[in-house]
Amino acid sequence: MNVIRRTIQRLGPARGALEDPTPLVRPFFVCGHPRSGTNWVSSLLNLHPRVFCDGEFHFHLIRNGIEGFQSQPWYVGSREPVRSETERAFASLVLGCLTAQAHRPAEHGGKPGATEVGDHTPRMLRMLIPPPAGRYIIIFRDGRDVLVSWTFHLLKTARPDIMHPQVRPIFEQVLPAAGESADAARQAARRLLADRAWVQHYAAGWSDHTGHDLATMRQLKADGHASSLLRLSYEELHADTQTHRARMYTFLGVKPSEASPLSRESHTAPGFGREAPRSFYRRGEVGDWRNYIDAQSHGWFLERAGARLSELGYDVAPAASTPKPLTPQSAQPTTVPPSREEKKTS
Amino acid sequence: MTTQGADAGLINKVKAAVPRPLKVILRPMVRPWLAPPPADPYACADRGVGNEWTIVDRERTYKFFFLCGSWKSGTHWVQALINLHPKAYMTGEFHFELIHGGFSSYLKRRWRLPAKSRVLQDIAHESLRRCIRRSMFAQTRSHPEAVMLGDRSPRILKAMLPGAPHILLHRDGRDLLISRSYHMLRTNNPGAMLPQFAHLLRRWGPEYKLSPEKFRDTTIGLLGDDDWVRYLSRFWAESCLHDLKAMPRLISRGTPVHFIRYEDLHADLEGNRAAIYRFLGLDPAEAAPPSVETKTLPGFKSENLKSATRKGQSGEWRCSFTDRITRIFKEEAAEALVQMRYEKNTNW
Numbered sequence: 001m002n003v004i005r006r007t008i009q010r011l012g013p014a015r016g017a018l019e020d021p022t023p024l025v026r027p028f029f030v031c032g033h034p035r036s037g038t039n040w041v042s043s044l045l046n047l048h049p050r051v052f053c054d055g056e057f058h059f060h061l062i063r064n065g066i067e068g069f070q071s072q073p074w075y076v077g078s079r080e081p082v083r084s085e086t087e088r089a090f091a092s093l094v095l096g097c098l099t100a101q102a103h104r105p106a107e108h109g110g111k112p113g114a115t116e117v118g119d120h121t122p123r124m125l126r127m128l129i130p131p132p133a134g135r136y137i138i139i140f141r142d143g144r145d146v147l148v149s150w151t152f153h154l155l156k157t158a159r160p161d162i163m164h165p166q167v168r169p170i171f172e173q174v175l176p177a178a179g180e181s182a183d184a185a186r187q188a189a190r191r192l193l194a195d196r197a198w199v200q201h202y203a204a205g206w207s208d209h210t211g212h213d214l215a216t217m218r219q220l221k222a223d224g225h226a227s228s229l230l231r232l233s234y235e236e237l238h239a240d241t242q243t244h245r246a247r248m249y250t251f252l253g254v255k256p257s258e259a260s261p262l263s264r265e266s267h268t269a270p271g272f273g274r275e276a277p278r279s280f281y282r283r284g285e286v287g288d289w290r291n292y293i294d295a296q297s298h299g300w301f302l303e304r305a306g307a308r309l310s311e312l313g314y315d316v317a318p319a320a321s322t323p324k325p326l327t328p329q330s331a332q333p334t335t336v337p338p339s340r341e342e343k344k345t346s
Numbered sequence: 347m348t349t350q351g352a353d354a355g356l357i358n359k360v361k362a363a364v365p366r367p368l369k370v371i372l373r374p375m376v377r378p379w380l381a382p383p384p385a386d387p388y389a390c391a392d393r394g395v396g397n398e399w400t401i402v403d404r405e406r407t408y409k410f411f412f413l414c415g416s417w418k419s420g421t422h423w424v425q426a427l428i429n430l431h432p433k434a435y436m437t438g439e440f441h442f443e444l445i446h447g448g449f450s451s452y453l454k455r456r457w458r459l460p461a462k463s464r465v466l467q468d469i470a471h472e473s474l475r476r477c478i479r480r481s482m483f484a485q486t487r488s489h490p491e492a493v494m495l496g497d498r499s500p501r502i503l504k505a506m507l508p509g510a511p512h513i514l515l516h517r518d519g520r521d522l523l524i525s526r527s528y529h530m531l532r533t534n535n536p537g538a539m540l541p542q543f544a545h546l547l548r549r550w551g552p553e554y555k556l557s558p559e560k561f562r563d564t565t566i567g568l569l570g571d572d573d574w575v576r577y578l579s580r581f582w583a584e585s586c587l588h589d590l591k592a593m594p595r596l597i598s599r600g601t602p603v604h605f606i607r608y609e610d611l612h613a614d615l616e617g618n619r620a621a622i623y624r625f626l627g628l629d630p631a632e633a634a635p636p637s638v639e640t641k642t643l644p645g646f647k648s649e650n651l652k653s654a655t656r657k658g659q660s661g662e663w664r665c666s667f668t669d670r671i672t673r674i675f676k677e678e679a680a681e682a683l684v685q686m687r688y689e690k691n692t693n694w
Contacts, residue, residue, distance in 0.1 A: 058451075058458050062470075065448020069441055072538065076440045081484045085388070086445070089477035096469045097460070 052114035131228030399510035415515030438498030520663035583682035
């Protein structure tokens with residue numbers, strides 16, 4: 001607790017978190033669309049002894065409140081000195097929370113020696129702590145793989161109440177059978193992915209999210225903060241994990257050679273070897289959408305998000321008329337270790 | 347550039363030029379020669395003394411309090427009355443409830459990290475309270491003689507600093523409907539309007555500026571729109587019902603709440619303002635008398651359709667309500683009107 005108190009005092013509003021010449025920790029943020037690999041990036045970063053990344057904090061929810069507080073010219077928060085006070089309070093809160101989480105004893109999941117502390121939250125790219133003090137890692141992934149992954153994720157969590165009313169009925173139809181077996185989950189996913197409303201609803205959301213992130217990146221670069229931003233692609237990370245994780249460590253100012261090797265146990269090696277439809281770590285493959293999305297659904301997706309896929313450099317050629325059959329190996333029952341959430345539940 | 351700024355620039359240049367290992371060696375030797383960091387003028391507000399809403403600065407005790415209630419229910423008037431007392435100073439609008447809402451979202455979802463960690467929750471709560479104290483203290487420094495420092499924000503009742511005195515003000519929803527409708531036309535700011543009603547301001551705002559008298563006809567303008575009347579009636583009813591539930595809950599948890607009705611303040615200004623001073627722990631005898639100049643007397647000399655202080659009357663709705671407006675208001679807010687004791691039943 002002394003370390004936490006000292007850090008909060010040091011970085012707190014009294015001294016000005018962003019003005020401290022020798023902060024004990026340096027913050028970073030991993031963001032991207034849900035199911036784009038933010039968890040994987042976090043696990044890769046945590047292989048380094050000086051890096052601690054945890055989540056999901058969702059600091060942007062407080063940021064929304066502060067922006068509302070500053071939004072109208074007749075609000076006191078839109079003017080000095082209150083405006084700066086709230087900014088300092090927010091920076092202090094973020095650093096305080098990250099430090100408290102990182103500097104817990106090792107047996108409680110902390111990493112007291114970490115100097116680079118971060119949050120991974122699947123969210124849009126927004127500045128929580130202004131660069132260069134705040135550093136940002138953003139990961140993009142093919143929206144079609146994201147759609148398949150998210151569809152399985154929703155089937156696993158079985159929460160139709162959190163879904164958009166437009167697509168809730170189709171989920172309510174398939175959910176009862178989806179939990180029976182891995183095959184039933186695959187069948188349910190196929191039904192959802194053949195539903196125009198679901199495919200187009202999700203494609204539009206993914207396109208908007210990604211478009212916002214690309215625009216924010218352009219703005220950051222125009223403001224001269226390109227060095228505070230690292231852009232990753234799930235597919236490149238998959239193809240050459242070693243090179244791209246070294247980029248991440250270098251970006252954070254730590255030596256890549258000090259990091260532990262990749263492993264299946266730490267969920268840091270690319271892919272999970274086989275498909276586990278009801279696990280948080282389902283498959284982790286690139287191009288898996290071809291197994292689930294037929295030509296018609298693909299056309300629906302491209303109607304809403306084709307331009308965005310092209311902008312990100314993905315191939316938008318028409319899909320096969322029927323999805324590829326699953327290989328015998330990928331259809332086998334899973335032996336993938338349970339996720340953190342599953343462990344806690346059990 | 348100030349001397350201090352020039353020094354800071356020079357120091358930064360030297361720091362950038364010195365290699366890091368050398369910097370580590372030199373730092374302990376150089377630091378005593380550098381100027382100390384500027385004193386933080388609001389540091390006293392970092393921590394409450396004895397409770398969350400009291401601070402001490404140079405042996406002087408300051409306490410925070412809050413005024414809430416619907417917009418156009420007289421919060422400006424009560425602020426002006428409170429500011430007649432030399433030991434109290436109230437300003438606004440802060441709207442801490444917006445930050446509070448952000449913190450609530452941050453803490454509530456069970457799969458999010460902060461919902462699972464007591465330490466993170468404590469940091470968040472402490473950070474929010476510190477932010478409120480520092481912001482209020484910073485904003486009220488123009489009145490150093492005042493020891494009771496208040497925020498006026500038209501909002502629902504919610505404890506921003508647990509235990510701090512809260513004044514809750516309400517007004518007849520029918521008068522509020524008329525007053526708010528004129529106010530929105532006068533300010534003509536579509537950005538401050540809900541998106542679904544912004545088109546009404548674009549349609550009527552410029553016309554109101556030219557001939558406000560025309561809008562006494564309630565078939566035009568905002569009052570001529572059924573959806574607007576319904577929205578505002580429902581909003582008032584929901585705010586009242588929320589506050590009526592929240593008040594006993596807050597009081598039972600140690601947050602004192604003083605409830606005033608605009609109409610009662612009109613009827614007995616001296617008695618009610620003395621009660622407010624006493625609620626804040628102040629001596630009513632020390633307050634200056636109400637006056638026309640300070641806009642602290644009930645009502646205004648004449649109606650001014652182009653002023654924020656338009657009329658200041660209670661029961662004015664009787665001149666403006668048509669059968670249509672009455673029907674919509676009753677559908678949305680009849681129960682709240684009875685619960686707030688403005689009517690005994692719905693036969694009005």
